[in-house]
Amino acid sequence: MPGIRSVQHGVFALSLLLALGFAPRASAFALFSGFVGENIQETLELAPRWSSISGLDDGIQVGVHPDFATALSTQEGEDLLIEQRVLDAFAAWENPVLDFDITLGASGTVESVDLGFEFDLFAVSNSHSIFSDNGFFGFTSARFSSTSELRTLTNGQVVEGYSITGVDIYLNIDLLFAIVPIGQAARLDAITRLLIHEIGHGIGLGHPNGDDPFGVQTNYDTDFDPLNAMTIDPNDPFSALLESDNRDAEAIMSNTPCGINPMQLCDAAVFTTLQLDDIGGRDALYPVPEPSTGLMVSLGLIALACRRSSWS
Secondary structure, eight states: OOOEEEEEEEEEGGGGTEEOOOOOOOOOBOBSSOOOOSSHHHHHHHSOBOOGGGTGGGOEEEEEOTTHHHHHOOSTTHHHHHHHHHHHHHHHHOBTTBOEEEETTOTTOOSSTTSSSSEEEEEEOTTSGGGTTOOEEEEEEEEEESSOEEEEOTTSOEEEEOBEEEEEEEEEHHHHHHTGGGOHHHHHHHHHHHHHHHHHHHTTBOOOSTTOTTOOOOOEESSSOSSSOOOOOTTSTTTTOEEOOOOOTTSTTOSOTTTTEEEOOOGGGGOOSOOHHHHHHHHHHSOOOOOOHHHHHHHHHHHHHHHHHHHO
16 A cells, blocks of 8 residues: 655745735746656656546545634624635636535544545634644645556546645634735635635645745746746647746745735735636646547537527
8 A cells, every 4th residue: 555645835924915026927837746757747747636546536525624614704694705715716726627526514524634525624723733833824734645656647648646635724714814904805805815725735736936935846837938828738738848937926826926025915815716827737737638529520510400400
């Protein structure tokens, strides 16, 4: 039986409050783990991700602790809004092959990547041990096999690599209370962005920014144009990727979206949708297979028949 390895990532406490910097935008992404192969292709193949071995086929099971929404609420009825933001945050990452099955108020959550749901969500105070030596708004712990094994990618390719098997996400109640003065709408957006960021770690993505406190991660892109989207070939998702120094400070997966300017909220800190590099990273790790030619022909014939029917 393969051993296990855990990786942890957090988001700086200042990241939601620092002003907007002027780093060049870039469509690129980084990986959550430090595994490195002999080349880019091997590194990306090996990179931990959810697979059929670890529950991807029937939807990744998510348990939200019963106190999660109420612990983050600052006024009556806000817990329902926060629960909706949880659903929104997971939905942001979904594509036709990456799906989450979410249980709100789940009694089976456990603070251990080895137990509970495949994803467990907790809202805890700043005095919790997970935040004892840092100033993070959020923190993600992930468990994955330390021995590579054959697993099937979402496009049907069978490659050797690592599977994520358990994730715990923690949000810091006290620091999120500290941003109450920005207003309820902005605070809910900030919580949503934070959740999307931490979920991104939980599916295998790292920080694309160059000042990552956990060490600068290799950044991947399909070219060196800082503004265009990545075109990922679902049949060979790693073929066009190369190392890039161009990084998107405003990416959801950046943990310093507002740069290093004077303290104030910036637009990127409340983004609630994936940016180009976030999408590229997701689609590289979880490629969506293209419809077969036969299926496309069948759909075309159906569409043509419908049009002819409407003419008659």
